[in-house]
Amino acid sequence: MTGTLITVAPTGAESSKAAVPALPVTIDELVATAKECEALGAAIVHVHIRDEAAEPTLDRGRLRDTVAALRQSTDLIVQLSSGGAVTDPEGDRLAVLDAGPEMASCTMGTVNFGDGVFLNRWEFIVDLHSRMQERGIVPEYEIFDLGQLTTLQRLLGQYGLPAGGHVHVDLVMGVPGGMPGTAGALVACEQVIRDLPAGTTFSATGIGRSTIPVMLASLSAGGHLRVGMEDTITYAKGRAVESNMQLVARAVGFAQLAQRPPLTTAEARDLLGVPAR
Template sequence: MSMHSAAMGATTLITVAPTGAESAKSDVPALPVTLDELVQTAKECEAAGAAVIHVHIRDADARPTLDPSRLRDTVQALRESTNLIIQLSTGGAVTDPYKDRLAVLDAQPDMCSLTCGTVNFGADVFMNPWPFMVELYERTQAMEIVPEFELFDLGHIAALHRLLDKYGLPSGGHVHCDLVMGVPGGMPGDTRTLTTAVEVLPPDSTWSATGIGRTSVPVLFAALSAGGHLRVGMEDTITFAKGQPATSNAQLVERATQAATLAQRPPMSSTDARLLLGIAG
């Protein structure tokens, strides 16, 4: 474990989630929705300090899609133009059927998200029943894709323990989690909740945290102070500050880099992140 603790202690893994499935391009002009926009965003965010990109894609009308050929093209384009670790969302939009969400893995990303339970998401329900979690997890193991366990609530952490107890460690042997905080219906984005969640994570796991909307800055500071990693991006917040829309994803990554550097844990390189996460060369 020394390699993990060394990498984790000195540096911060920054993940950028640039697009998501919730915001409309018409409402958020800076949102990257085309492949060209996504590649440009990825390059800017890598230069700003990101090591992982969490990817949702859009169709020709800028609507969320899980189209298999578009996903493959996206993974290939990001691989060719950056050294970022490519993490595809298996959440898609709340309306996507399970079979389409499982098929995301066929695009052969380095990582994928694996949400550990159902959560109320504003007025919608983001469905992740146990049999779906198990099927997705076993597929990641068979295909050697590293999952990032998305945790929106404390019950999701209990489900993660259950998954690991029954089905063993993920591909690469290392457990990495992301605390998604401040979703209306999930756990709140505050320090007290973050420390409670971190205390019950699996031993030897690493974790990042992201705050949705106005919780983004408090969660960023809470995560850094607790020794965690960061996820930022326009999937999670479309404002930089009150009354100030984010101008780009790079702007949000730059702030995370500045905060991590102030905390004396500057951004981790994608090479070190691959070692930490157990991603094969």
């Protein structure tokens, strides 16, 4: 790869606004964050939404309003999370697609998630993948453990390539219950990714203190980056993250040091098979 695809995940469903005041939870805050991150070099915004009380929600109207606002204000690829919070039912997670995102996440298996369980049954994975094919929504396959790459092989073998024809995975590393956020784990995943369809790309997300090791390992292995306050709320030991822009700026700096500057949104769309607007 000659460039780096940078995704920003600004909010997530885990941190509370009370504990992390800088977390963008309103539509206006999310749009402002997205515009600033796009200006720095992000090409995708991975979106979780919150309700009026700043609690995680999959409210369909609010999802549609959020997608519309981001499309109107930025050229970022709008990627909705189909994961929501670990307590969200399958029906609500499938209904995320009704909001009309350009991309959506599609997690390849069940994983212990801290004290909870992030449930992704095979039948649900197939349903989500197939609905995205029908609607022309490009998936990002979320991988929390090595075996989930084998599940992805099975999915593609039985149900075909995704919308857009390009396979892109995100290695979510360092979640308590999933694979560790280490260079060794990333290299192991990269070896299995080679068995996926030709041209498959991957990004990597390091949770918490694994952020920097995962970024460096991903860049060195030809991968891309996902950063943001969904995954990291501490910039350095004893220093809280001030904004998502701070994390995107660091990722951009690392990409430039690796002589793999950030892809533009147009280049990202071409890579992933996401249609131009």
